[in-house]
Amino acid sequence: MHQLIASPYNGKFLIARPGSKGGMRIPRTLYEELASTAESSSPLPAWLLDHALTAWGLDLDLEGTVMRETVLVRPETRLGYGRATYEINKGCNFNCEHCYLAERKFEGLSWPDKVRLLHLLRDAGVLWLQFTGGEPLIDRDFTDAYTLAHRSGMLIEILTNGSRLHRPEIINLLRDLPPHKVTVSLYGATPGSFDALTRKPGAFKLVEKGLIAAHEAGLALELALIITRHNAHELNAMHALAERYGAGSQEYSTISPTYTGTPEPLAAQAPGFLDKTSVFKGCPAGHTFFHVDPHGLATMCKVGRENPVDLMTEGLDGLFRLPGIADAQMLRTGGCGGCQLSGTCRVCRPLAKAYQEAKAPLNTYCQHGEEETR
Structure with a gap:
């Protein structure tokens, strides 16, 4: 190997x-x-x-x-896509209040088609691959898909809720074929807050078992600290958990609507924790990076899913259309018109569209909303 x-x-x-x-x-x-x-x-x-x-x-x-x-x-390819995310399945064993997926159906490609898709990702030049979901570790083909991607020369990040990290078949696989990083979403520092957000009794204990197993296996571990109304008071304790397990951590405090534009996740937003500091400065989505859903449909990213390229029917040639599809989504103004603050927006156009369709409060995504609250 x-x-x-x-x-x-x-x-x-x-x-x-x-x-x-x-x-x-x-x-x-x-x-x-x-x-x-x-x-x-x-x-x-x-x-x-x-x-x-x-x-x-x-x-x-x-x-x-x-x-x-x-x-x-790895050989040179006709395409310059160095990164990709693979949403291997939208199914999940949690039912998180803040989830950006409107539906979490457990469906996707057959194993032979997953093999073909992973070969296409390799041949597109993908070096960094993120497995995501839903919850990727519950997919029946995850271990085989991970093994194939690893042996194909991809550096892999797993974005997981951590509930199955403790399982021997998972931890042994990751010890033998180490990922570039395992990112575990942390939804609180206590069972009360964690289980309330995930709407799954016992979720916190499962994730703790996974963190212990990953730490003992020496995996590169990072915690994504998801700040919501359920756990904002535990933020320091969440950072302490990351330190306990030798993990890096990143805070994520702004809750978005579903990427199909429905408002349900916004109820989880913690008051006072909207990220109002970062300015959107462009993105390589669709040009050097792309997203693939459970059915092999390639889009510019997880958010901008318009006009997908069906890799299973078009193959690699379809990816040559993706930059134009991405540019069209990034240039569209949608519900914005004549804005004097467009150069300092905090969200990209596809995400702004989701907020607009969800009829979200303006201050959650637009600086004009700040003027209204003064």
Whole structure:
């Protein structure tokens, strides 16, 4: 099994190690040197041995270490998509109040079609792949899909609620084939707040078991702290949980409507926790990044799902249409007209459209709403 990946990425060439941070940008000449010996029994070049030891403490200067067993060299492709998210299933074992999915149906591709889809992602140039849902770990094909993506030379992030991380078949897989990162959504620091938001009794205990198992397995772990009306008073305790399990953490305080434009999730918003600081400065969605839903429909991202490309019928050629589809969604003004603040919007146009269709309060997504509340 490969220990290093050499891959094109957005016009550059990188060397990465699955499950580890850090990497190396190399010139085309060194990438071509690796590509020319990728399937051979040649020893690893001295410059690569030195870097592996410096960057990761990885000693590859051992007897019997050869290129074809150690370094997976990803070929250049016609497309420049370095990242993708794969919503393997919309089904979920939680029923979170704030969920952006209007429906959480447990459905998707058959296993043979999942194999074909993952090969298409590989051939599109995807190096960083995020498995998401719904809850990806409950998909019947998750372990096989993860294994195939990992062995295809993708660096994988799993976005999960953590409820199944403790299961032996999951934790053993991730220990043997380490992900780039496991991001667990944290919905509170106590059973009362956590179970209220997820609307599942016992959810907090399940997630704690998963965090313990992931920490003991040495997985790269991050907690997404989802701040809502149920848990805002526990924010410090949520940060303390992240520290306890050796995890990084990011706060997410603004609740959006469903991405189909219905308002139900907005009721979970914690008063005083709207993010009013960041300004939307553009996004590569549809150009160097894309999203795939459970049926193999590719869109610019999780939010902008108009005019999807059916990868299962169009194949890679369909992705050449995606930049134009993305640009059309980003340029549309929708319910905004003659705005003098458009250069400092905090949300992209597809997300603003979802807010508008949900008839959300203006202050939740637009600076004009701030003027009304003064």
